[in-house]
Amino acid sequence: MPPRSMNRFPPLLLALLLAGAIPTAGAAQPEQASRFYEDAQGRFEKNDVAGAIIQLKNALQQDPKLLPAYVLLGKAHLRKGEPGPAEVALTQAVQLGVAPGVVLVPLAQSWLAQGKFRELLDKASADKALPAQRVELLLLRASAHAELGDAGAAAQTLEGARRLDPRSAPIAVAQSALALRAGNLQAAARSADEAVHLAPSDPQAWYARGAAAHVGGDSRAALEAYSKAIGLAADHLDARLARAGLLLDLRREAEAAQDLSALRKSHPLEPRSNYLNAVLAARQGNAAESRARLVETAKFIDPIPPEVLGRKPQLLLLGGLAHHGLKEPEKAKAQLDAYLKLNPRHAGARKLLASILLAEGDTAAVLTVLERAEKLAPNDPQILSLLASAYTARGNHHRATAYLERASQASGGSPALETSLGFSLMSAGRTDAALEQLERVYRKDPGQARAGYALAVLYMKQGQPAKAAQLAGQMAKREPKNPAVQNLLAVARAAAGDRKGARAAYEATLALDRDFLPARLNLGKLDLAEGRPQAAAERFQSILKERPKDTQAMFELAAIEQAGGAPLRAIDWLEKIHAIDRKDLRAGARLVELELRRGKTDRALALARELDGLMPDDLAALALLGRASLAAGQRKAALAAFDRMTVLAQYDAAAQTGIAELQMMAGNLQGAAYSLEKALSARAEFVPALALKAELELRKGETAKAGELARAIVARHPRDAVGHRLAGEAAMAKRAYTEAAASFRAALALQPDTRIAMRLFEASLAAGERAKAVGFMEGWARSHPRDPAALRALAEAYLRTGNAKAARATYEQALELGEDANLLNNLAYVMLRLEDPGATAIAERAYRLDPNDAGIGDTLGWALFRQGRAEDALKYLREARLRAPANPEIAYHLAAALERAGRRDEARREIEDALAGKPDFDELADARRLAQTLRREPLSGNLTPERSRYPGDLSTH
Numbered sequence: 001m002p003p004r005s006m007n008r009f010p011p012l013l014l015a016l017l018l019a020g021a022i023p024t025a026g027a028a029q030p031e032q033a034s035r036f037y038e039d040a041q042g043r044f045e046k047n048d049v050a051g052a053i054i055q056l057k058n059a060l061q062q063d064p065k066l067l068p069a070y071v072l073l074g075k076a077h078l079r080k081g082e083p084g085p086a087e088v089a090l091t092q093a094v095q096l097g098v099a100p101g102v103v104l105v106p107l108a109q110s111w112l113a114q115g116k117f118r119e120l121l122d123k124a125s126a127d128k129a130l131p132a133q134r135v136e137l138l139l140l141r142a143s144a145h146a147e148l149g150d151a152g153a154a155a156q157t158l159e160g161a162r163r164l165d166p167r168s169a170p171i172a173v174a175q176s177a178l179a180l181r182a183g184n185l186q187a188a189a190r191s192a193d194e195a196v197h198l199a200p201s202d203p204q205a206w207y208a209r210g211a212a213a214h215v216g217g218d219s220r221a222a223l224e225a226y227s228k229a230i231g232l233a234a235d236h237l238d239a240r241l242a243r244a245g246l247l248l249d250l251r252r253e254a255e256a257a258q259d260l261s262a263l264r265k266s267h268p269l270e271p272r273s274n275y276l277n278a279v280l281a282a283r284q285g286n287a288a289e290s291r292a293r294l295v296e297t298a299k300f301i302d303p304i305p306p307e308v309l310g311r312k313p314q315l316l317l318l319g320g321l322a323h324h325g326l327k328e329p330e331k332a333k334a335q336l337d338a339y340l341k342l343n344p345r346h347a348g349a350r351k352l353l354a355s356i357l358l359a360e361g362d363t364a365a366v367l368t369v370l371e372r373a374e375k376l377a378p379n380d381p382q383i384l385s386l387l388a389s390a391y392t393a394r395g396n397h398h399r400a401t402a403y404l405e406r407a408s409q410a411s412g413g414s415p416a417l418e419t420s421l422g423f424s425l426m427s428a429g430r431t432d433a434a435l436e437q438l439e440r441v442y443r444k445d446p447g448q449a450r451a452g453y454a455l456a457v458l459y460m461k462q463g464q465p466a467k468a469a470q471l472a473g474q475m476a477k478r479e480p481k482n483p484a485v486q487n488l489l490a491v492a493r494a495a496a497g498d499r500k501g502a503r504a505a506y507e508a509t510l511a512l513d514r515d516f517l518p519a520r521l522n523l524g525k526l527d528l529a530e531g532r533p534q535a536a537a538e539r540f541q542s543i544l545k546e547r548p549k550d551t552q553a554m555f556e557l558a559a560i561e562q563a564g565g566a567p568l569r570a571i572d573w574l575e576k577i578h579a580i581d582r583k584d585l586r587a588g589a590r591l592v593e594l595e596l597r598r599g600k601t602d603r604a605l606a607l608a609r610e611l612d613g614l615m616p617d618d619l620a621a622l623a624l625l626g627r628a629s630l631a632a633g634q635r636k637a638a639l640a641a642f643d644r645m646t647v648l649a650q651y652d653a654a655a656q657t658g659i660a661e662l663q664m665m666a667g668n669l670q671g672a673a674y675s676l677e678k679a680l681s682a683r684a685e686f687v688p689a690l691a692l693k694a695e696l697e698l699r700k701g702e703t704a705k706a707g708e709l710a711r712a713i714v715a716r717h718p719r720d721a722v723g724h725r726l727a728g729e730a731a732m733a734k735r736a737y738t739e740a741a742a743s744f745r746a747a748l749a750l751q752p753d754t755r756i757a758m759r760l761f762e763a764s765l766a767a768g769e770r771a772k773a774v775g776f777m778e779g780w781a782r783s784h785p786r787d788p789a790a791l792r793a794l795a796e797a798y799l800r801t802g803n804a805k806a807a808r809a810t811y812e813q814a815l816e817l818g819e820d821a822n823l824l825n826n827l828a829y830v831m832l833r834l835e836d837p838g839a840t841a842i843a844e845r846a847y848r849l850d851p852n853d854a855g856i857g858d859t860l861g862w863a864l865f866r867q868g869r870a871e872d873a874l875k876y877l878r879e880a881r882l883r884a885p886a887n888p889e890i891a892y893h894l895a896a897a898l899e900r901a902g903r904r905d906e907a908r909r910e911i912e913d914a915l916a917g918k919p920d921f922d923e924l925a926d927a928r929r930l931a932q933t934l935r936r937e938p939l940s941g942n943l944t945p946e947r948s949r950y951p952g953d954l955s956t957h
Contacts, residue, residue: 083113117144169199203233465495565819599852601632651682721751737767821850854884870900888919892927
């Protein structure tokens with residue numbers, strides 16, 4: 001496949017347990033197995049679930065392939081409240097041949113019970129269900145959407161179910177629960193009443209009515225409805241728990257004790273029941289029993305249901321304070337929560353609970369706790385500062401900034417809060433305002449080190465490293481014994497290109513503190529920048545000898561291995577980091593990227609999902625999930641992830657712009673337009689959003705609009721390269737090549753970038769200035785001799801102008817800087833053009849690095865074909881065709897290999913696909929000749945085609 005141009009801008013344990021319970025017999029005994037199964041079916045119908053499971057395992061011991069036994073075993077585990085083993089059994093049923101639709105509903109139930117909401121939504125679509133089960137499956141999907149916080153999708157799914165069955169009580173129950181979750185008490189009560197009307201003997205309908213009344217504060221109605229549900233189904237767990245909790249709230253302990261006694265018999269391990277028993281025992285003065293029950297509860301449940309929290313006013317507050325001091329946050333949270341139920345107006349308790357939740361990253365809960373605290377004490381700087389921290393953690397920097405401004409004013413201009421305000425402005429993308437704020441703080445009090453650090457970093461980000469170095473130098477004079485300041489000075493000097501001065505500052509840092517890790521790490525990075533990877537690796541390894549779990553050193557070693565063409569060793573390092581810190585997003589992201597490159601899309605997607613599960617509201621984790629889903633062919637899931645990001649980012653201009661770029665990558669131009677609209681409504685002059693909007697207009701074919709946007713950017717920001725570059729792109733789109741070249745030249749003068757240089761080359765070439773274009777690229781590569789992108793661009797320039805030998809030499813020069821799959825692929829392609837049989841070995845190296853790339857697989861397949869190895873080629877060409885079904889050149893290559901292998905009927909189909917529409921690829925003429933030959937040959941012919949039909953055959957005979 002032709003070389004690619006550079007991008008423009010851009011339940012194992014459960015399975016073992018189950019297997020252990022079902023040992024493979026020496027020979028199947030179907031009659032005995034059938035008898036066990038029939039007995040199990042009878043027991044299941046009589047609700048003897050434990051007995052049914054034993055008999056089903058006996059049946060499978062006799063006949064391990066008894067499909068009905070696996071299905072019933074899954075359902076039995078579900079009824080027993082064991083969703084994990086249920087999933088294992090049902091999955092085994094499908095693997096052995098049960099039609100997936102048969103077990104889709106119980107499988108979905110198992111996923112829902114285990115909290116595998118995304119797996120349910122990804123794998124259990126309504127169109128896969130048997131017709132009679134679609135409503136039930138839609139209800140399960142709605143529950144998954146609701147658990148993930150997507151109330152809109154849940155409501156839409158329930159409406160779809162209602163269209164299939166307008167008189168379904170379970171749908172009304174689900175709609176009531178959804179409305180209750182959203183705080184719409186009237187809608188919840190209305191749907192619950194409808195459910196009772198449709199199915200007056202359904203205990204779940206009565207439970208829904210009780211829940212709506214309970215939340216609405218109508219205790220009498222709630223108790224009546226819960227009692228009705230229990231009367232219809234004495235083992236209705238939720239109704240009995242809710243009634244017991246409500247009775248405790250009403251101080252009717254004797255009646256609550258009756259429910260709790262029943263629960264101990266029916267659900268002895270139910271954590272909510274255990275906790276209620278602890279509350280009851282505490283009220284009865286039985287401290288030992290209460291503690292035992294609390295310990296038992298902790299084994300099974302993390303969050304304590306709000307409606308059943310105990311009430312011990314001052315003791316709870318003191319306990320919360322004590323546990324907070326003892327660093328026992330879970331106990332502190334439970335007690336503070338209980339206290340705040342009794343004393344919701346206690347602002348101090350709210351601040352303490354919020355600080356615990358914030359340390360745990362539970363920003364949604366922080367906001368819930370502080371919402372009332374702000375009303376109680378609107379000018380409390382601590383409350384306002386906590387709110388700002390929560391919004392910062394959620395990526396909503398605009399609201400964070402507003403709260404910090406209020407906190408600073410309320411505190412009388414606290415330097416610490418003033419500095420935090422500068423940080424928030426910086427995070428919100430308001431760089432100029434952040435710079436002004438931090439400079440004001442630093443001038444007012446040069447002892448504000450945080451402000452100084454932030455200013456230096458901001459200067460470096462703005463391309464002013466010399467200014468950063470000057471500031472860091474002043475700080476170093478003020479604090480000569482502070483290693484952190486010396487390290488900052490070194491970083492600034494390195495950014496300014498003063499590597500000698502940077503090394504001296506790093507060494508000065510280590511003279512003050514030889515164990516100062518940032519300086520040791522940065523010295524390693526400096527070694528790398530100076531082209532000494534071995535020295536860098538030795539430095540990082542020495543860190544690991546002293547600190548075996550230092551993930552930063554591991555990450556740098558992974559980067560060295562990756563740059564050296566050893567992706568598997570890089571993955572080993574990243575896996576070690578992941579095992580130590582599963583929330584390390586940087587390592588997780590790099591690991592996902594590498595797994596995608598080597599074709600392990602399932603592993604990559606599992607990692608991305610894990611990170612999202614650990615950090616569900618983290619924009620970076622969601623972006624990673626979306627990209628991994630897209631690579632795995634799950635575009636719908638990717639779009640959903642990007643949509644979640646749009647909601648979470650609110651009106652953060654920088655975040656919304658990044659989301660729009662991801663949406664464009666996924667082909668969701670409408671979603672990208674919406675995200676950009678939100679970005680620009682927050683900051684109308686935000687250049688990155690304006691630039692991406694111009695890119696979007698170009699994608700939509702709206703050249704005039706794109707050009708207008710580009711000119712507006714140039715007019716307002718003439719020293720910013722992006723406007724000039726976009727003007728060049730708009731001119732290219734309308735074939736005004738000379739105009740485009742002028743714009744790209746202006747952009748390049750402001751921002752020396754190989755991608756812009758390549759576009760200038762392309763514009764000059766299109767304008768007919770071939771020699772000038774090639775000369776320019778040669779000069780660019782000479783001035784960037786260690787830039788693989790520059791060498792790749794020059795090689796592409798040679799290739800486009802027909803100089804394949806020079807292209808080959810340039811690709812080989814680029815590969816001396818580090819092995820790269822795309823560079824190897826491009827080299828193999830050029831060698832094919834030069835009819836060099838060594839192309840196959842180069843293509844194989846590229847494929848080993850990235851087997852998931854269709855173009856690389858195509859190049860390897862075509863190289864094998866050109867060597868006369870058509871049968872070997874088919875594996876790679878078929879795979880490439882499946883990965884890139886819209887690529888006509890790959891279709892032609894597959895057709896040619898099929899024809900040579902004597903499979904002419906299939907070859908005809910492939911060549912017709914290759915020539916459908918208006919294809920444009922290098923070997924189009926050869927493809928048309930092959931099509932003519934195949935049309936002349938009889939169907940299913942077995943004559944071996946002549947080798948001379950294919951140009952440049954590399955086979956040797």
